[in-house]
């Protein structure tokens with residue numbers, strides 16, 4: 230059994246165990262394999278092991294892999310920083326965007342989403358720590374953005390995403406995830422349930438699942454440590 234298949238098994242078991250501990254069905258949590266900086270061969274190995282969802286952060290690199298794997302069943306999620314002049318390629322080649330932070334980018338993605346594709350699935354990225362260096366909008370800004378997004382028919386707002394600073398203990402890890410869930414509960418309406426919570430990475434997926442994560446974004450625990458720093 231190759232290393233990627235074995236690590237995928239381990240991650241899927243961690244997800245199942247974490248869900249079981251808090252009484253959630255295993256199918257309630259989807260695994261997004263974060264394949265940024267990894268070569269197409271690694272993605273092929275994961276595909277062969279049954280993994281279909283892949284997360285990419287760097288657009289140029291992602292487009293090359295999407296092209297190389299065109300014939301596969303892979304589903305592509307953009308999780309990196311969005312640059313305004315790069316929205317068209319995102320709108321044309323991805324199934325999901327987890328990192329939406331501005332109405333201007335939303336408008337462009339909406340206008341550029343090809344007619345033959347379904348609406349682009351989206352999460353709003355929320356910055357819960359208030360650090361200027363971190364991407365994401367402040368929680369109080371989310372209310373207006375959600376209202377504006379409802380007017381854009383080629384976008385499908387599914388929920389919220391966050392990327393907290395690493396924390397040591399399970400209790401410390403759970404805090405930002407709990408705040409994201411509570412913000413979602415305040416934003417949600419019957420017509421717009423915002424069911425998706427994209428939160429949790431290799432080091433804190435158990436904490437995220439305990440707080441209601443529906444998508445965990447896992448890189449290192451599947452593909453091993455990242456050595457190469459990618460160019461954009």
Ligand SMILES: *Cc1c(COP(=O)(O)O)cnc(C)c1O
Pocket residue numbers: 263265286308309392430431432446447448449450
């Ligand atoms: C790289 C990255 C991940 C995966 O992190 P790991 O610690 O390798 O699991 C998750 N989410 C985002 C937004 C990332 O950029």
